[in-house]
Amino acid sequence: MSYQQLSERFQQLHHYRHLLSIAGWDQATMMPAKGNDARANAIAELSGLCHRISTASEVYDWLNAAEQETLTHEQQANLREIKRQLTHAQALPESLVLAQSKAGAKCEHAWRQQRIDNDWAGFAKNLKEVVQLSREEASLRAEQTGLSRYDALMDLYEPGMRSAEVDRVFGDLRQWLPDLIQQVQTQQKSQVITQPQGPFSIEQQKQLGQYAMQLLGFDFDAGRLDVSSHPFCGGVPEDVRLTTRYNTDSFAESLMGVIHETGHARYEQNLPKNWLGQPVAEARSMGIHESQSLFFEMQIARSRSFLSHLAPEISRIFGAQAAFDPENLYQLYTRVEPGLIRVDADEVTYPAHVMLRYEIEQALIEGQIEVEHIPDLWQANMQRYLGLNTAGNYKDGCMQDIHWTDGSFGYFPSYTLGAMYAAQWFHCIQQQLPQVENQIAQGDLGQISQWLNQHIWQQASFLTTPELVQQASGEALNPSYFRQHLENRYLHNLR
Amino acid sequence: MSYQQLSERFQQLHHYRHLLSIAGWDQATMMPAKGNDARANAIAELSGLCHRISTASEVYDWLNAAEQETLTHEQQANLREIKRQLTHAQALPESLVLAQSKAGAKCEHAWRQQRIDNDWAGFAKNLKEVVQLSREEASLRAEQTGLSRYDALMDLYEPGMRSAEVDRVFGDLRQWLPDLIQQVQTQQKSQVITQPQGPFSIEQQKQLGQYAMQLLGFDFDAGRLDVSSHPFCGGVPEDVRLTTRYNTDSFAESLMGVIHETGHARYEQNLPKNWLGQPVAEARSMGIHESQSLFFEMQIARSRSFLSHLAPEISRIFGAQAAFDPENLYQLYTRVEPGLIRVDADEVTYPAHVMLRYEIEQALIEGQIEVEHIPDLWQANMQRYLGLNTAGNYKDGCMQDIHWTDGSFGYFPSYTLGAMYAAQWFHCIQQQLPQVENQIAQGDLGQISQWLNQHIWQQASFLTTPELVQQASGEALNPSYFRQHLENRYLHNLR
Ligand SMILES: [Zn+2]
Ligand SMILES: [Zn+2]
Numbered sequence: 001m002s003y004q005q006l007s008e009r010f011q012q013l014h015h016y017r018h019l020l021s022i023a024g025w026d027q028a029t030m031m032p033a034k035g036n037d038a039r040a041n042a043i044a045e046l047s048g049l050c051h052r053i054s055t056a057s058e059v060y061d062w063l064n065a066a067e068q069e070t071l072t073h074e075q076q077a078n079l080r081e082i083k084r085q086l087t088h089a090q091a092l093p094e095s096l097v098l099a100q101s102k103a104g105a106k107c108e109h110a111w112r113q114q115r116i117d118n119d120w121a122g123f124a125k126n127l128k129e130v131v132q133l134s135r136e137e138a139s140l141r142a143e144q145t146g147l148s149r150y151d152a153l154m155d156l157y158e159p160g161m162r163s164a165e166v167d168r169v170f171g172d173l174r175q176w177l178p179d180l181i182q183q184v185q186t187q188q189k190s191q192v193i194t195q196p197q198g199p200f201s202i203e204q205q206k207q208l209g210q211y212a213m214q215l216l217g218f219d220f221d222a223g224r225l226d227v228s229s230h231p232f233c234g235g236v237p238e239d240v241r242l243t244t245r246y247n248t249d250s251f252a253e254s255l256m257g258v259i260h261e262t263g264h265a266r267y268e269q270n271l272p273k274n275w276l277g278q279p280v281a282e283a284r285s286m287g288i289h290e291s292q293s294l295f296f297e298m299q300i301a302r303s304r305s306f307l308s309h310l311a312p313e314i315s316r317i318f319g320a321q322a323a324f325d326p327e328n329l330y331q332l333y334t335r336v337e338p339g340l341i342r343v344d345a346d347e348v349t350y351p352a353h354v355m356l357r358y359e360i361e362q363a364l365i366e367g368q369i370e371v372e373h374i375p376d377l378w379q380a381n382m383q384r385y386l387g388l389n390t391a392g393n394y395k396d397g398c399m400q401d402i403h404w405t406d407g408s409f410g411y412f413p414s415y416t417l418g419a420m421y422a423a424q425w426f427h428c429i430q431q432q433l434p435q436v437e438n439q440i441a442q443g444d445l446g447q448i449s450q451w452l453n454q455h456i457w458q459q460a461s462f463l464t465t466p467e468l469v470q471q472a473s474g475e476a477l478n479p480s481y482f483r484q485h486l487e488n489r490y491l492h493n494l495r
Numbered sequence: 496m497s498y499q500q501l502s503e504r505f506q507q508l509h510h511y512r513h514l515l516s517i518a519g520w521d522q523a524t525m526m527p528a529k530g531n532d533a534r535a536n537a538i539a540e541l542s543g544l545c546h547r548i549s550t551a552s553e554v555y556d557w558l559n560a561a562e563q564e565t566l567t568h569e570q571q572a573n574l575r576e577i578k579r580q581l582t583h584a585q586a587l588p589e590s591l592v593l594a595q596s597k598a599g600a601k602c603e604h605a606w607r608q609q610r611i612d613n614d615w616a617g618f619a620k621n622l623k624e625v626v627q628l629s630r631e632e633a634s635l636r637a638e639q640t641g642l643s644r645y646d647a648l649m650d651l652y653e654p655g656m657r658s659a660e661v662d663r664v665f666g667d668l669r670q671w672l673p674d675l676i677q678q679v680q681t682q683q684k685s686q687v688i689t690q691p692q693g694p695f696s697i698e699q700q701k702q703l704g705q706y707a708m709q710l711l712g713f714d715f716d717a718g719r720l721d722v723s724s725h726p727f728c729g730g731v732p733e734d735v736r737l738t739t740r741y742n743t744d745s746f747a748e749s750l751m752g753v754i755h756e757t758g759h760a761r762y763e764q765n766l767p768k769n770w771l772g773q774p775v776a777e778a779r780s781m782g783i784h785e786s787q788s789l790f791f792e793m794q795i796a797r798s799r800s801f802l803s804h805l806a807p808e809i810s811r812i813f814g815a816q817a818a819f820d821p822e823n824l825y826q827l828y829t830r831v832e833p834g835l836i837r838v839d840a841d842e843v844t845y846p847a848h849v850m851l852r853y854e855i856e857q858a859l860i861e862g863q864i865e866v867e868h869i870p871d872l873w874q875a876n877m878q879r880y881l882g883l884n885t886a887g888n889y890k891d892g893c894m895q896d897i898h899w900t901d902g903s904f905g906y907f908p909s910y911t912l913g914a915m916y917a918a919q920w921f922h923c924i925q926q927q928l929p930q931v932e933n934q935i936a937q938g939d940l941g942q943i944s945q946w947l948n949q950h951i952w953q954q955a956s957f958l959t960t961p962e963l964v965q966q967a968s969g970e971a972l973n974p975s976y977f978r979q980h981l982e983n984r985y986l987h988n989l990r
Contacts (some may be wrong), residue, residue, distance in 0.1 A: 012540060015536055015537040015539075015540035015541065016537070016540065016541065018533060018534070018536075018537035019514045019515070019518050019537050019538075019541055020514070022517070022518055022521055022534075023514050023517055023518070026517055026521060030525075030719065031734060032715060032716050032717055032718060032719060032734060033716050033717075034714070034716045034717035034733060034734065035717065035730075035731070035733050035734030037733070038513060038731055038732075038733035038734065038771075039513070039517075039733075039734070041510055041513075042510040042511070042513035042514050043514075044510075045507060045510035045511065046510065046511065046514055046541075049544075219529070220527065221527050221528050221529045222527055222528075222529035222530065223527060224525065224527060235530075236530070236533055238529060238530050238532070238533035238534075239526060239527060239529065239530030239533065239534070276533075
């Protein structure tokens with residue numbers, strides 16, 4: 001049976017990717033400097049094998065034959081996802097993949113210093129090469145999928161999502177977000193916030209992070225928390241590896257980072273066990289993944305109810321401080337301040353950073369603009385959305401992210417789609433569980449977890465994204481819940 | 496060129512084994528419980544691939560063709576080692592390998608409880624299965640290599656070593672070791688030793704371990720120290736992963752364990768960089784490997800000169816104690832006490848444990864005895880060599896080790912061969928560097944490292960073991976240096 005053979009091939013890939021994932025985690029958390037070359041070579045070797053066995057000719061024979069076989073509903077869904085992954089895998093000639101990985105590595109390596117030096121001219125030279133190759137990639141993927149060039153790239157991260165849809169929801173956002181940012185800032189001007197006084201030891205911050213993870217349902221028998229310079233959620237569904245980094249002057253970044261990654265982790269830890277190893281058991285999309293991390297970070301953790309529960313534990317660990325008053329913590333963690341850096345942005349200004357990048361990268365991939373035009377567009381939109389001037393400041397402007405540097409065009413929209421989905425899930429839960437704020441205030445996330453488990457985690461990729469959103473919330477992606485959430489929290493001082 | 500193709504295949508295997516090794520290290524040090532099944536499956540998948548690509552038919556075609564090609568001396572040595580590895584790899588049908596891994600896993604799993612319960616009857620039943628399969632393995636390997644059955648197994652760990660040679664050196668040992676043990680015990684009766692007073696915190700023990708590693712030349716940019724329940728030296732030559740375990744009542748076990756593993760680590764860290772990935776760049780044998788760990792632990796670290804250097808650091812870390820007087824430490828770390836457990840044995844009684852096991856496992860594999868006979872033979876030889884009674888005490892007798900449980904017959908001799916090689920290296924160094932004890936006392940291991948690097952580490956597997964021993968020390972393996980070392984240290988109170 002050809003379906004069976006396909007499914008065994010993916011099981012095999014799953015095992016290889018397990019080792020790649022752990023080796024990648026180790027590289028970021030444990031590996032000493034001199035181990036890097038050997039590790040990179042080992043990872044490249046097994047990645048190459050994975051690519052070869054995913055694109056071997058027999059796989060396409062099996063795929064064609066399997067489409068004629070009688071399959072259960074679940075197997076059909078799996079076959080759909082297998083086909084999707086194989087289509088993406090075979091789109092590119094190996095020569096292009098190699099050229100991209102080389103250009104990306106070169107650009108990224110030079111960028112680390114160029115960013116420090118604010119050296120746009122030097123960076124632009126390498127970036128042009130990366131963009132050129134990404135355009136080639138986009139053309140090939142577009143040819144194969146019948147999508148536009150940018151959509152063909154975005155489809156890697158957001159299967160089924162199209163620019164037309166992104167334009168619809170971002171178009172809505174563009175209408176009201178800049179005003180909202182203004183209003184919130186005016187309103188928050190009168191706030192008097194007490195800053196927590198450090199230092200906060202790494203050991204205590206780790207304790208607080210683990211307390212929060214426990215509270216949020218992370219299974220420590222199936223995962224760990226470690227340190228890396230760029231926090232991520234890695235490992236495998238059976239053994240999820242979170243990372244954070246600690247700054248002894250402030251514990252908020254690590255705490256909120258850990259909570260964010262815990263959202264990603266719970267999704268991974270609760271993917272359907274019986275199907276692990278098959279594409280249908282993977283997370284639905286980057287946007288849906290981000291909807292889990294942002295649900296935990298933004299919808300739960302930065303709420304008044306959650307912070308009222310967490311405050312006593314913060315005092316217990318670090319010793320009592322006036323700043324640990326729940327309402328003060330709430331004001332701290334919902335403070336809105338337009339800034340130049342995306343990863344430091346608050347919940348309200350973050351989508352502005354994303355929209356700006358989406359507009360530029362789409363035009364860049366579609367060939368409507370060139371690398372030279374980026375700084376001016378950046379400057380104009382930072383002014384328009386956030387009222388900030390970045391003229392001449394490339395390092396805190398268009399040189400700040402790694403995404404373009406290594407050729408990951410099409411990824412940025414996922415962040416804001418995730419924020420919108422998260423608001424939509426929370427709205428839906430509030431309708432079904434009127435006591436939800438009380439439960440959060442009591443540290444009881446049982447029913448919330450149950451809802452997410454049933455509607456998101458266990459669904460994995462059995463449904464398409466629109467089907468998933470429809471089934472979970474009774475309607476399609478609707479950005480008005482995100483707006484409502486921001487207005488409730490930031491203008492009406494609720495939640 | 497066929498040699499080139501062989502060499503590329505081994506480079507590929509090296510990359511895969513890198514990932515297996517890191518995954519194995521992670522499993523022992525980092526992995527949470529629920530990750531185990533997925534990890535075991537992933538490791539099995541890639542191990543299976545390694546076996547398939549080592550035994551694919553083209554590999555043997557390349558091997559035959561390569562033997563006709565014009566090669567450098569070094570390439571010839573590499574080809575010899577490639578041939579050796581391939582011969583071992585193709586000796587067994589996959590069905591036997593699978594049956595062994597299943598029987599070994601079953602026996603080992605049950606053993607963990609059976610050992611606690613002193614349940615010899617239950618254990619013997621599983622062990623018979625393991626022995627039966629190891630005998631099949633030995634027959635197949637014997638057929639292919641023309642060696643005796645036991646020698647064919649031992650050749651996996653000690654290439655070129657034969658029972659005849661082991662009998663020669665163990666025969667010598669058997670003559671004088673039991674008497675020596677008696678004499679040392681009589682002499683040590685009058686010692687008054689002060690025991691260090693704990694507790695010794697894990698943090699402080701780790702600090703001491705890392706101090707010793709640094710002193711002994713471990714490169715922390717190319718390796719780490721972590722915790723596992725069974726200490727080992729793993730990772731890859733470019734990134735060596737040591738482990739230890741801590742007991743807060745006593746720091747000696749962890750300290751000496753770390754020093755021992757550091758010996759293994761320095762060998763790995765200093766294998767010839769230009770050849771890494773090729774069989775000729777691997778460590779020569781388990782015995783030569785153990786000669787490095789025992790050189791560091793026994794020849795260096797338990798010497799008066801080293802302990803006089805280490806004592807101030809011990810006091811600095813744990814606070815001053817009378818027990819930390821260098822001479823007291825020396826007496827502590829050279830105390831001889833016959834005991835039932837091999838892994839707890841001191842330098843003098845350890846070879847008795849090995850001889851006893853060697854005699855039993857050799858007879859078992861050659862079919863001269865059966866599993867039922869093990870306890871009586873064990874009892875008789877423990878009495879003969881160490882004057883101890885183990886009748887009825889299986890758990891501290893023939894059930895104590897994991898080696899037979901998982902079918903690793905032929906490994907035990909390496910431990911004592913290693914001790915003998917180590918004594919021979921140190922004797923040789925003493926001849927060439929009359930100031931060596933002074934250097935050790937000053938914590939200066941530069942010249943010793945240089946000697947080991949030149950004669951052992953950089954040699955890797957370019958020479959056969961007898962050639963290596965001859966070139967390094969000017970003569971063949973000579974057990975009299977080990978005897979001299981033990982008599983000097985334990986009877987004449989030198990070193
Ligand atoms: Zn995230
Ligand atoms: Zn050892």
